Amino acid sequence: MSPTFRRHTLAGQMLVLQLALVVVVLLAVAAVSLAQSQATFHRVEGRRVGALAEQLAAAPLMRGQLTRPAQDDALDTLVQSTHVQSGVTSVTVADRTGRIVASTDPTAVGHRLPLGAGVSRGRGWSGRLVWSGGQELVAQVPVLGDTERDVGRRLGTVMVGEAYPTVWQRISGASSYLLAYLGVASGLGVAGSWLLSRRVKRQTLGLEPREIAGLAEHREAMLYGIAEGVVALDPQGRITLVNDVGRRLLGLPADCVGASLADLGIEGRLRDVLAGAHGPAADVDRQDQVVVRDGRVLVMNRMTVAKDGRPLGSVTTLRDRTELARLEREIGSFRSSSELLRAQAHEFANQLHTISGLIQIGEQEEVVRYIRALNQRRQSLDMTLARRVRDTAVAALLMAKSAQAAERRVTLRISDDTALDRLAPEDAADVATVVGNLIDNAVDAVDGRTGADAWVEVGLRQDAASVEIEVRDSGPGVAPELAHEVFAHGFTTKAAEGGERGIGLALTRLVCERHGGEVAVTNTPDGAMFTARMSVSHPARAVAEGASR
Template sequence: MAVRLGRRPTLAGQLLVLQLAIVVIVLVAVAAVSLAQSAATFNRVEGRRVTLLAEQLSSSPALRFGIRNPAPAEMLAPALQTSLAQSGVTSITVANSEGKVIAATNPTLIGSDLTYGDQAGDKRRGWSGELRGDGGTELVAQVPVLSEGRNANGTPDGSLGDHIGTVMVGERAPSVLQRLRGASSYLAIYLGIACVLGLLGSWLLARRIKRQTLGLEPREIAGLAEHREAMLYGLAEGVVALDPHLRVTLVNDVGRRLLDLPSNAVGKSLRELGVEGRLRDVLAGEDEARDAVVVRRGRVLVMNRMSVTKDGRSLGSVTTLRDRTELAQLERELGSFRSSAELLRAQTHEFANQLHTISGLIQIGEYDEVVTYVGALNRYRESLDLTVTRRVHDTTVAALLMAKSSLAAERRVELRVSERTTLLRLDPALSADIATVLGNLVDNAVDAAAQSGTPLSPAWVEVELRQDATSVEIVVRDSGPGVAPELAQEVFAHGFTTKAAAEGERGIGLAMTRLICRRRGGEVAVTNLTEGGAAFVARMSTQRTPEGAR
C-alpha cells in the first residue's frame, strides 16, 4: 500500500513561519525586558519607602519604650497597625535584642525568631533586600533600635546606646502578571501592534522573494541547480559565462582546461586572468563572428558567443568553446592529400597538353619537330629536377617543391628556388613539419601572386631555405599585393590566410603555421617588400622541444 506524503510547505509559508517565530522571540524578549525594568523600579522605589519607614519607627521613643515594656505586644500593636494602614506596606515586625519577635502586624509571628537578611553581619547595622517566607517573597528593610545614651547623671545626652531590638518593614513583591500589568498600561497594545507589523512584513518579504525566485520553491531551485551542474560538467564543450563587467561567473572543467584557467577563476575579470588579444575580443563581444577561430596555448578553438538579456537589461554573455586542434591536424593531412590530387591533376593536364602537341605534329608530318619538342621538354624537366635536388637534399621537401612548381605553373606563377638555398637531409618528424609550414606559405604566396600577375609583370614566388647547426629558416617571397600593415601583427594570432585577409574571412592555415613553429621553438613573421609583395619568414629549431611548448 502506497504511503501518501504530506504536501511540503511552500517557500512563502516557510518564510512566514520563520518570521513569525522571530516576532514571537522578539515579543518574549521585550516582555522579559519590561519585567526586568519593572522589578528594578519596584526594588528602587519601594526599597527606599520601606527603609524610610523602618528608620522612622526605630527612632521613635514610643517604640523604644514599648520594647522594654513587660507586655510589648499589647503596647506596640496599635502603633504598628496605624503605621501599616498609613504606609500601605505588607508587614511590620519588631524583635528584641535576642532576635525574638515581640510585636508584629501578623500576630502569628510573635514568639518566633526573626529572620535576618545579613546572617553573619552585625545586628546593629541596617539591611534591605528580598526575603522569602511562607507568604511569598517580600522586599524588606531591617533597622536596629538603639537606646538613648545617658551621661553620668543618668540624663539623656543625645548619643546612641545599646542595641535593644530590630524593626523590620516588608512589602510583598508583585507577581509576574502584576508586573506585566503594571509595566505599562499600553504594553498589550504595543505587543499587538508589533505582532501585526511583524506578520505583515513577513508576508511582504515572502511575496518579494517569491517574485525574485520566479515562483520556484526551494526544492525546485535545488533541482535546477543540480541539473545545471550535471549539464555543464557533462558537456564535451567548454562553457564560459561572463557578467557585464567581464568577470567570470561560471566556467566548466572543459572550458577551464581549454583556456588554461586556474581553479579559482570564478569571480575574476579577464584582465586578472591574463586573457588578452583575440581571445578577449571574442569573449567580450568585440568580435561578433560566428564560429570564431582562436589559437590559445597550442590549441585551435572555435568559439560562439551569445549575449544574455532580460527585460532589456544585459546580464552578461555565455560563450561555448570547441577544441578543433585534432580537426585542424586532420584538415592539414587532408590538405596534403588534396595537394597531391591537385598536383596529379595539374600534371595530367600538363602531360595531356604535351601529348596533344606531339600528336598534332605527327598528324601534320613534322617528325623532326616532334623530336626537337620532346628533347626540349626533357631538358626542362632535368633542369628543374637538378635545380631543386642540388640545393635541397631532403627528399620530402624536394618532392614538395617539385609538386608546388607544377601547381604554380598551372596558375601562371613562376616558383623559383633561391640560389642561397641549402637544406640537408632532416629527421623525418622535422622534415614533415617543415614540409607543412613550407606548403602553407607557398600556397598562400601563390594565391596572392596569382591575383596580381599581368602579362607585363609576371607573377612569381621565391623560396629560400637556410640551415645552420641549430635551426632551419624558411623564407617565402611573392609578387602579390602584400599584407595590410594593420594585419601584419595580428594575421597569425587571428588565423588569417593571405587570401582570406583580402576577403575579410578567417582561416587556420597561418595559425597552424605559427603553432608548428612555436612547438619547434621558433616563430613566424611577415613583412612587406619595398618593391611590392610580402615575405614570410619562419624559423624552427632542429632540436627536440617539449610537446605543446609555446
Template sequence: MVATFRRHSLAGEMLVLQLAIVVVVLLAVAAVSLAQSQATFNRVEGRRVSALAEQLAANPLVRSQLVRPAPGEALAPLVLATQAQSGVTSVTVADGAGRIVSSTNPTVIGERIRLGPGSARGRGWSGQFTLDGNRELAAQVPVLGATEENLGRILGTVMIGEADPTVWQRLSGASSYLLAYLGIASGLGVAGSWLLARRVKRQTLGLEPGEIAGLAEHREAMLYGIAEGVIALDPQHRLTLVNDMGRRLLGLPEDCVGQSLEGLGIDGRLRDVLSGTAAGERDEVVVRHGRVLVMNRMTVTKDGRPLGSVTTLRDRTELARLEREIGSFRSSSELLRAQAHEFANQLHTISGLIQIGEQDEVVRYIRALSRHRQSLDVTLSRRVRDTAVAALLMAKASLAAERKVRLRISDDTALERLAPEDAADVATVVGNLVDNAVDAAAARDDAWVEVALRQDASSVEIVVRDSGPGVAPELAREVFSHGFTTKAAREGERGIGLALTKLVCERHGGEISVANTPEGAVFTARMTVSHLTGTVAEGAAP
C-alpha cells in the same frame, strides 16, 4: 490506510521560521523588560521601605513602648496607620528579645522575627525576604534607646516589607506603551516574514529545495560529462563557472572561479572572444598554449537584463594534425588533377594544329613544352633535394598556373633531403604559405609568388613573397594568433591555415612573421630540422 503528509513549500518554511524568530525576539524583549522592571523595583522600593523603617524606628512612641510591658496595644494603631499611609504590604515591630509585639499580620504576634544578616549584628538591612510563602522586599532597622537609661541600647527591631509585583504587573509597569510596542513589532515581523517568503519564492523561480538540488546535480553532471569546454562570465567579465575541460584547454588554475580575465592573464584575441569585443560570429578560431580552439559565445539575458555570457570551446588541434597528415595526399591528387587539366589543354592545342595542317607548328609547340617542363624539373631537382617538398612545389606550380599566377623558385634556394617527419612539417608550412600567397595574388594582373628555401646545419628558413595587396598593419602582429589566412586578413573570414603554420613552427622551436613590402606581403618561417646527408648544400644561406 496509509497516511500521506504534505511537504511544506520553501516559502512556507521560511514564513514559519521567520515567525518563530519574531516570537523568540518578543520573548527576549519581554524578559529584558521584566529584568529591568525588577531592578527598578528593588532600587526604588528598597530606598522607600528603608526610609519608612528608619522613620518608624525613630518614632518616640515606639521607643517608649518597647521598654514597657505589653507594648503591642499602644503600637498597633501606629503600625496600621503606617501601612495605610505608605501602602506597604507589612509592618512588624519586635522587642529586644526578638519577639514580635505588633504586626499588620496578627497571626505572627508572639513569634520570633527573622533577622537579616545586617540586623543580626545590630545594623540596618534591606533585601528579598520570604514571609508566609510570599516574597517581599523588606527593610529591617534596629530601634535604639534615646534616654540616659538606655542610650544606644537596641530596644527592638522594625521591619517593613513590600510584596514583589507579579509578571503582569511588571510588564504593565515597565511602560504604559510596552504592549502597543510589542503588538506593532509583531505585526511588522509577520509582514516582513511574509514578504521575505514571497521574495524567496520569486528568486527561486517557484522551485523547492529538492528541485534546486536536483537541478544543481544535473548541471554538474552535464558540465563535467561533455567533451567540450564551457566557461561562463558575469557582466564584469569574472568567471562564474568553468568545467574541467574548459580549464584544461585554457590552462586555468583550480581557483579560477571568481577571478577576472585580467587577473587570470587572459588577453589578446582570447579575451576579445570571451568578452564579446571581437566580431560576434560563430566558430571563432583562437590559438591558446599550442592548441587550436574553436569558440562559440552566447550572451545570456533575463527580462532585458544582461546576466553574462556562456562560451563553449572545442579543441581542433587533433583535427588540424589529421589535416596536415592528409595534406600530402591532397597535394598529390591536386597535382594529378591540375596536370590532367594542363595535359588536356595541350592535347587539344596539338589536335587543333594537326587538323589545320600545321605539323611544323606542332613540333615547335611540343619542343617548347618540353623545354619548360625540363627547366622546371631541373630547377627543382637541383635546388630542392627533398622529394616530398619538391613534389609539393610541382603541384603548387600547376595549381597556381590554373589561377594565372606564376610560381617561381628563388635563385638562392637550397634544401637538402630531410628526415621524413621534418619533411612533412616543412611541406605543411610551405603548402599553407603558398596557398595563402596565391589567394592574395590571384586578383592582380601579372600575379606571381616566389618561394625561397634556405638551410643551415640545424634549421630551415622558408620565405614566401607574393604580388598581392599585403596584410593590413593592424592585423600583421596578431594574424597568426587569430588563426586567419591572408584572405581572412583582408576580408575577415575564418581560417586556421596560418594558425597551423605557427603551431608547426613553434613545435620545431621556430617562429613565423609577416611584413609588407612595396611589392606585397612577405612571410618568413624558421624551423629546426635534421637532414639525411649530414652536410648543408652549397650556396645555402645561414
C-alpha cells in the same frame, strides 16, 4: 508527495525565521522590562518600608509597650493602623528575645521572627524574606531604649514588608504603553518578514533552495565534464567563471576568478575576442574566431548574456585545434599525392581531348609537335624539381600544387636558387605543411588575375641546421596595419582583404615556432612575400636515417 510531507517554500521558511526572530526580540524586551520593574520595586518600595519601619521603631508607644507590656491591645492597634494607613503587606513586632508579640498575621504571634544580619547588634536590615506564605521585601529596624536605664539597648524589632508583585503585575506596571509597543513591533515584524520573503523569492526567480542547489550541481558537472573550455566575463571584463579546460588552454592561474583581463596580461587578439571589442561595434557575438595562444591554435565562440535589456556579461567557449593540425600534417603527404593524381587526371583529359581533335581534323603533324611540346615541358618541370628539391615529400607537394595552380590559371614557379636536400621524415612533413599553406594563401591572393599577371614563386634554401622558405606572389599584398597581426589572428591573405579567417597562417607560425623559427610577411613591388625559417636535422644524418630505413 502528500501535502503533509511537502517541504516549506523559501518564502515560508524566511517568514518562519523572521517570526521566530520577532518572538525572541519580544521576549528579550519583556525580560528587560521585568528586570527594570524589579529594580524599580526594590528601589522605591525598599525606601518606603525602611522609612515606615524606622518611624514605628521611634514611636514612644512602641518603646513603652516593649518596655512594660500591658494587657490592653495598644500594640495591636498601632500595628493594624499602620498597615491600613500605609497599605503595606505586613507589619510585625517582636520583643528583644525575637518572639513576635504583634503582627498583621495573627497566626505568627508567639513564633520567633527570623532576623537579618546585624539586627541583633542594633543595625537595620532589608532584603527578601519568605513570610506569611509568600516572598516579601522587608525592612527590619531595632527598637532602642531612650531612658537612662536602657538607653541604647535593643528592646525589640519592627519589621515592615511588601509582597513581591506577580509577573503580569510587573509587566503591566513597567509602562502603560508597553503592550501597545509590543503589539506594534509584532505587526511590523510580521509585515517586514513577509515583504523580505517576497523579495528573496523574486531575486531567486521563483526557485526553491533545493532547486538552486540542483542547478549549481548540474552546472558544475556540465562545466567540468565537457571537453571544451568555458570562460565567463562580467560587463567590466572580470572573469566570473572558468573551467579547468579553459584555464589550461589560456594558461590562466588557479585564482584567476575575479581578476580582469588586464590583470592577467591578456592583450591583443585574445582580449578582443573575449571582451567583444572587435569589429564595427563592441560587445558583439563572434563565431569560430581563430586565436593563437601559447603555441596552441584555439577556435573561440563568444555570446553575450543579457536579461531584461540589462547586460550581464559574456560566455566564450574554446576548442583546441592543435591536435587536428598535427593530424593534418601527418596525412599531408597522402593528400598531396591524391591532389596530384586528381589534377594530373584533369590535365591529361584536356590534353587527350586536344590530341583527339587534331586527329579528327587530319593534323597529324600538329599532333606530333603538340605531344613533343608537352613532353619537353613535363621533363623540364620534373628535372627542375628532381635537381633542386631532393626530398620526395616536398617535391611531390610542389608537383601537386603546380597542377592545382594550373587549374586556376596561376603559374607556379620554382626560383633559380632553390636547393633542398633530403630531410628527416618529421622535418619533411613540417616543411611540406609550411610550404603548402603559404602556396595556398599565395594562390588565393592572385586568384582572379589572368595571363602573366597570375604567378606564384617558391624558393627553398637550406644550410647546415635550418631551412628558409620564401613564397612570393603577384597579388595585391598585405595591408601594412595587418602585417604584424595576420599570423596572431590566423588570417589568410584573403582574410587580410576582408574575407573569412582561416587557420593556415596560424598553423604555419605554430610549426615554425616549434622548430625554433619564425614567419614574416613583407610587401614587394610585385605583391606579398612570406618568409619562413625553421630549424631541421643535419642533412647527412637525415640521409643516413633514410638509408637505414
